[in-house]
Amino acid sequence: MLAQAKIKLGVLTSGGDAQGMNAAVRAVVRTGISRGCEVYAIYEGYEGMIRGGDFIRRMKWDSVGGILHLGGTVIGTARSADFRTRDGRRQAVANLLAHGIHRLVVIGGDGSLTGAAEFRSEWPELVQELREAGKIDVDTAERCAFLAIVGLVGSIDNDFSGTDMTIGADSALHRITEALDAITSTAASHQRTFVVEVMGRNCGYLALMGAISGGADWIFIPEAPPEADDWQRAMCEALRVGRQNGRRDSLVVIAEGAHDRHGVPITAHQVKQVLEENLGEDTRVTILGHIQRGGVPSAFDRWMSSLIGYTAVQHLLASQPQDEPQIIGIRENRITTAPLMQCVQETRAVAEAIKAHDYERALAMRGGSFGESLRTLYTLMQSNPSTPRGSGSTRPLRFAILHAGGPSPGMNTAVRVAVRLSVDQGHQVYGVRNGFQGLIDGDLHEMDWMSVTGWATAGGAELGVNRKIPQGAELYQIARNIESFGIDGLLMIGNLAGYQACHRLFSERTNFPAFRIPIMCLPATIDNNLPGSELSIGADSALNSIVDSVDRIKQSAVAARRCFVVEVMGRDCGYLALMGGLASGAERVYLPEEGVTLRDLQADVDEMTYWFKRGKRLSLVVRNENVDAVYTTGFMVALFEQEGGPVFEVRQAILGHIQQGGSPSPFDRIQATRLAVRCVEFLIDRATRKNPDAAFIGIRGGRLQIRDLEDLPRLMHPDFARPRDQWWMELRDISRILRQQPADEG
Structure with a gap:
């Protein structure tokens, strides 16, 4: 019996490059190989498809080794005028069929994806033309009668419908945030104003989220031009008042496509001139330009692009001739699909609405979270509160804010927003120093508008942290202090210890009437081990710290045949280990949810030895700190070193508290802002109720959810400090596929 011919598929990157494209290419190649396919990379995008020859190359497993951390696209991208012609597209079909390729993964923006959809629709006609011209045989024409296409959106602007995040957007936001943090420090030193231009011709995502992350004082974006024609006066007055209140610097963020309500462009240099003429301040302009496209991809862009690349291959292999081309995207950590051309049309509709000066429609089409983020930013940018104390529609309330557990990047951001x-x-806000111990000791101080200046970007926890869970007489002292300060609501920003402490207060309401106030828990822990939220504040920052450290480790390790065992935090939760391994390309990940046996370790060292003998230079193992009490990192290193003998060396790297340090990532700043907004709304709404709720908040399935605190015990694992529901555990098989090389690829 004749063996069935292998399925052959191609992958290309087109249009502007974006960080994370290489991760997607790697995932497509390795998933295809693991499924028994032949995978071809089409170099230089559509132009390479037309040129053929060496521009279409078969990929092996190792062809995409060592590219996960690289920016840009290693298979190249180019604009192709010839692909716009029918002759050019016919030649592209001929070159693909020469390799038997009629399944494609296209990674690019709306222009590239539109071209892919049109190419697919013409494919049957072009195949027929080639057959009639005698350039392909009948068997090839019948076997490749249809073209299956899947699109992955590569665009730093994050301007494409059908996905929450496009490949490269998170990395670009990292570049912007790093630049804004650096600019702020020098601006404050000289009491200067900086105008920073970021990319975004028809989309203000980077400007908006960069302004939130960087604590900007004014913003210009295409979807929401200044309301008044004399926007210059409003901007200058706001920045003047801010300086009078003690702010040492001013930061204006402007999208490259910004304009007024009549469509007249607003440029960075124009804003600079307005500020210098009206405020007499030393003003500088920084245009970030292509620095936003460059650099290494963020942890998110690595693992997200890996997931959608894997899914793209699965989708292609199941495609039928009648199937409509799809976009593979992501919505709140879940892979989604959507019709390609529908997404293209919706994307272009936003640009058309902006061009027609229909800004209300353009803003609505960006989604509810975009508009909510903009409204929040407008409040945070104010130089003074809009409502003087005591003049609101409701009675003035007093809220207390505290942290619990370990420090987590993004805690300060959440406090700033809440205050x-x-x-x-x-309303009044009291900061509690040193967690619940501070609430026991009565260590509360009032916080005002300017007291949280600069907190948006600061790592650590300015209010201090403590793992104290109050007991016995300490509960009585807390009740006394709540009554003494007249506290109407409590916001705890922290980890499981904080949740448990709040649950203790809630369960003691019968004995202490002072605890009958609204209590809200905001998840902030790098371990990501809290129920009710798919991601906790700080987990993304920790993951980026891990990936950055592993990148450095890998650079040192490839100089010799070496295995590195990297220990990461997480306690009883394997989030950091699993996602860190997926984002860094680890060959083996040890999780507390799975455990590890001596047999596992022996199998792993045998596999490492096999590949090192065949030329492998680096093996990366990621281990959670609590995976096993006996098989510690030191034990593993000793075992691997003994069994590896002269074949390879072994080193360990225990990352420790570096994972808790540093400035919060843009994602954590944005997430902290979004959650803090809801927490404040909750406290204000519940404060006047007779029996107010105690709850915890999180984002699940793309939606903000608030759960009753009394549900905490049943949502947690009875024996381990982790939730029963862990969405990332569904990614274990994908992680294994991308890291385990088939034996026949040696």
Whole structure:
């Protein structure tokens, strides 16, 4: 019996490059190989498809080794005028069929994806033309009668419908945030104003999220031009008042496509001139330009692109001739599909609405979270609260804010948002120093608008942290202090210890009437081990720290045949280990949810030895700190070193508290802002109720959810400090496929 011919598929990158494209290419190649396919990379995009020859190359497993951390696209991208012609597209079909390729993964923006959809629709006609011209035989024409296409969106602007995030957008936001943080420090030193232009011709995502992350004082984006024609006066007055209140610097963020309500462009240099003429301040312009496209991809862009690349191959292999081309995207950590051309049309509709000066429609089409983020930013940018204390529609309330557990990047961001939103509505906020111990000791101090200046970007926890869970007489002292300070609501930003402490207060309401106030828990822990939220504040920052450290480790390791065992935090939760391994390309990941046996370790060292003998230079193992009490990192290193003998060396790297340090990532700043807004709304709404709720908040399935605190025990694992529901555990098989090389690829 004749063996069935292998399925052959191609992958190309087109249009502007974006960080994370290489991760997607790697995932497509390795998933295809693991499924028994032949995978071809089409170099230089559509132009390479037309040129053929060496521009279409068969890929092996190792062909995409060592590219996960690289920016840009290793298979190249180019604009192709010839692909716009029918003759050019016919030649592209001929070159693909020469390799038997009639399944494609196209990674690019709306122009590239539109071209892919049109190419697919013409494919049967072009195949027929080639057959009639005698350039392909009948068997080839019948076997490749249809073209299956899947699109992955590569665009740093994050301007494409059908996905929450496009490949490269998170990395670009990292570049912007790093630049804004650096600019702020020098601006404050000289009391200067900086105008920073970011990319975004028809989309203000990078400007908006960069302004939130960087604590900007004014913003210009295409979807929401200034309301008034004399926007210059409004901007200058706001920045003037900010300086009078003690702000040492001013930061204006402007999207490259910004304009007024009549469509007249607003440029960075124009804003600079307005500020210098009206405020007499030393003003500088920084245009970030292509620095936003460059550099290494973020952890998110690595693992997200890997997931959608894997899914793209699965989708292609199941495609039928009648199937409509799809976009593979992501919505709140879940892979989604959507019709390609529908997404293209919706994307272009936003640009058309902006061009028609229909800004309300353009803003609505960006989605509810975009508009909500913009409204929040407008409040945070104010130089003063809009409502003086005591003049609001409701009685002034007093809220207390504290941290619990270990420090987590993004805690300060959440406090800043909660304080300013509360004070903006005429309420008082007390910061509690040193967690619940500070609430026991009565260590509370009032916070005002300017007291949180600069907190948006700061790592650590300015209020201090403590793992104290109050017991016995300490509960009585807390009740006394709540009554003494007249506290109407409590916001805890922290980890499981904080959740448990709040649950203790809730369960003691019968004995202590002072605890009958609204209590809200905001998840902030790098371990990501809290129920009710798919991601906790700080987990993304920790993951980026891990990936950055592993990148450095890999650079040192490839100089010799070496295995590195990297230990990461997480306690009883394997999130950091699994996602860190997926984002860094680890060959083996040890999780506390799975455990590890001596047999596992022996199998792993045998596999490492096999590949090192065949030329492998680096093996990366990621281990959670609590995976096993006996098989510690030191034990593993000793075992691997003994069994590896002269074949390879072994080193260990215990990352430790470096994972908790540093400035919060843009994602954590944005997530902290979004959650803090809801927490303040909750406290204000519940404060006047007779039996107010105690709850915890999170984002699940793309939606903000609030759960009753009394549900905490049943949502947690009875024996381990982790939730029963862990969405990332569904990614274990994908991680294994991308890291385990088939034996016949040696």
